[in-house]
Amino acid sequence: MSHRENCVHRAAHGDLLEVTAEGVTVRLGDRTVLDSVGLRAAGGRVTGLLGPNGSGKTTLLHVLAGLRRPDAGVVRVGGTDLRSLPDRRRARTVALVEQHAATTVDLTVREVVTLGRLPHRGRLGGAARDTRGADVVEEVLEMVGLAPLAERLWGTLSGGERQRAHLGRTLAQEPEVLLLDEPTNHLDLGQQLRFLSLVRELGLTAVAALHDLELAAAFCDDVVVLDGGRVRGDGTVGDALTAPLLGEVYGVEASLAPHPRLPRQHLVWDGPSGGPR
Numbered sequence: 001m002s003h004r005e006n007c008v009h010r011a012a013h014g015d016l017l018e019v020t021a022e023g024v025t026v027r028l029g030d031r032t033v034l035d036s037v038g039l040r041a042a043g044g045r046v047t048g049l050l051g052p053n054g055s056g057k058t059t060l061l062h063v064l065a066g067l068r069r070p071d072a073g074v075v076r077v078g079g080t081d082l083r084s085l086p087d088r089r090r091a092r093t094v095a096l097v098e099q100h101a102a103t104t105v106d107l108t109v110r111e112v113v114t115l116g117r118l119p120h121r122g123r124l125g126g127a128a129r130d131t132r133g134a135d136v137v138e139e140v141l142e143m144v145g146l147a148p149l150a151e152r153l154w155g156t157l158s159g160g161e162r163q164r165a166h167l168g169r170t171l172a173q174e175p176e177v178l179l180l181d182e183p184t185n186h187l188d189l190g191q192q193l194r195f196l197s198l199v200r201e202l203g204l205t206a207v208a209a210l211h212d213l214e215l216a217a218a219f220c221d222d223v224v225v226l227d228g229g230r231v232r233g234d235g236t237v238g239d240a241l242t243a244p245l246l247g248e249v250y251g252v253e254a255s256l257a258p259h260p261r262l263p264r265q266h267l268v269w270d271g272p273s274g275g276p277r
């Protein structure tokens with residue numbers, strides 16, 4: 001079964017892990033950056049993590065990925081405390097596409113994607129045990145549209161191509177839960193739509209920090225809105241993104257309205273609250 005078929009099969013059988021956070025608190029210096037945050041990302045759904053600059057989205061993603069230990073609270077994946085999973089198992093379960101990921105060595109695109117196979121190899125890094133690895137890497141290169149650039153060196157890639165290479169590396173991990181930190185910030189409109197369509201099509205449990213509320217309205221099933229390290233709203237896009245909440249959290253006059261052609265809502269904004277229109 002190919003990587004894509006495997007994802008779609010798991011989604012079709014409801015065999016997807018739910019991610020929950022309870023009472024997650026993170027203090028940095030004298031600041032409480034996350035204050036008793038609770039979140040439920042349902043299996044197979046795309047949950048948007050929203051909120052203004054500095055509201056705590058990246059910090060929460062790092063906690064959900066097991067990269068940062070919270071001062072209080074617990075993260076569970078499929079009901080299992082994330083801290084109880086050995087590193088290699090955790091890396092095969094939860095994967096994060098970072099906002100500013102970089103590689104220090106000048107690898108080719110194929111080599112960057114192949115890095116995602118490390119958790120599937122033996123302790124000594126033996127590729128021999130990873131019998132599916134090469135096929136998965138080629139399939140992922142096709143999925144993210146980088147097969148024609150497979151031999152290109154990292155240093156020669158554009159920002160958007162790098163972002164897609166990082167998604168490729170993460171998909172090569174074959175995670176059950178995909179965490180994305182502003183995954184579309186370097187992408188043109190077409191690539192943004194293709195990127196998020198691919199994430200939806202895979203049917204994985206996904207949590208994506210997004211600044212673009214229009215993209216969130218179009219691609220997310222559910223949203224969690226952070227402000228000052230606290231959850232200010234959550235639920236389906238339609239239930240959570242109310243005009244009062246958008247006004248309080250973002251300081252804008254905006255609301256969701258029926259899309260003129262599609263059976264979904266889109267964002268209509270007038271301007272900053274009390275500001276010029």
Ligand SMILES: Nc1ncnc2c1ncn2[C@@H]1O[C@H](COP(=O)(O)OP(=O)(O)OP(=O)(O)O)[C@@H](O)[C@H]1O
Binds near residue numbers: 033051
């Ligand atoms: N090492 C640190 N020491 C003190 N404060 C920090 C540290 N790292 C991050 N912060 C603060 O924590 C808060 C949350 O940061 P975080 O990066 O999680 O927010 P964010 O919602 O992802 O922001 P953005 O949308 O701008 O990327 C910010 O106010 C940030 O300044």
